[in-house]
Amino acid sequence: MSNKRFEFLKTGKLKLLLLLTIIYCFCICPVLNAENQKVGTANANTGKYKIISSPYPPFNYYKGDEIVGLSVDIMREVLQEIGWEHVEMELMEWDKAYKTALEEENIIVLSIVRNPKREKEFKWVGPIAVNYINMYSLAEIEGKAVDYMISALEDAKKYSVGVELDSSTAEYLESRNFKYLNYSKGIQKVVENLLNFKTQLIAGSKVVIYHILREKWLVADTVRKVYPIEHVNLYIAFNKNAPDKTVDKIQNALDRVKRTGRYQEIVSKYYKEKSNGLRNL
DSSP states (O other), X not given: OOHHHHHHHXXXXXXXXXHHHHHIIIIIHHHHHHHHHHHHHHHHHTTTOEEEEOOBTTTBEEETTEEESHHHHHHHXXXXXXXXXXXXXXXXXXXXXXXXXXHOTTEEEEEEXXXXXXXXXXXXXXXXXXXXXXXXXXXXXXXXXXXXXXXXGGXXXXXXXXXXTTOHHHHHHXXXXXXXXXXXXXXXXXXXXXXXXXXXXXXXXXXXXXXXXHHTTOOGGGEEEEEEEEEEEEXXXXXXXXXXXHHHHHHHHHHHHHHHSHHHHHHHHHHHTTHHHXXXX
C-alpha cells in the first residue's frame, strides 16, 4: 500500500472518529444525562418516605396481604401524579401510627382527622374524604329494644362509651369531660366490645362501623344511632419537619387528581355498594 493511500485512510478514520465523538457529545450524551437525572429523582423519592395508618375500613384496610381502601387509592393516584414509585405503606394500631408520625421525619400518615390539638403537630394535605361520627348502642338486647334516651350529648356522659385510643373522637369526648370512656386499640375492638356487652355505647365513624358489621356478617340494624357527634374531614399529614416544598407538591397533585374526575370514581367505588346499609346508620 502506498504511503499516500495509507495517509488518506488514516485521515479518513480520524475524521470519522471525530464526527462520531461530536454526535455522542451533543446528541446522545444529553439524552443519557436526562434519563439518569430522571432515574436519580425517582430513586431519591423511592424509600425516602413511608406511608402509615391504621386498619380503618373502607378508608384503609387489608384485603388479603394487600393494603386497599378509599384513602389508599387516592394516595396512590397522587403518588403516580408526581412520579413517586415503590413507596412503602404499612397499617398498624392507631396509637402507634400517631406516635411514629410525630417522631419520625420521613413518615406520612394517612386518613387522619385535623383538629385544633393536632394542628401544629403536623403539616397538612387535603382533605381527602369526609367522615361522619355518631354514637351507637345495640339495637336490642335479648329481644328487647335498647333506648338510652339520649337527646343531647350531655345525656351520654352517664354511660360507658367505647372509643379508639388516641383517636380524634376520643379527644373530642375527653375535651367535653366524658368520664366513662373505654379505650381500645383499634376500631374493630371498639365494635366487638359493644357486641359483647362490654360497653353500653360506642362512638365512631358511620361508614367504618357499617363495614366492620358487614365483615362479621351482621346487618346494619344490629346497632342503633343514638346521637350524631360531628362530621370531620380526613387528611394526609406530614411530620412537622417535612420540607414545605414536598408538602406543597403533594397538595398540588391531590388537587389535580380531584379535577380529573378520578377522585370521584374512587369515592363512588367504595360507597356505592354500601349505600343501602348506610341509610340505616
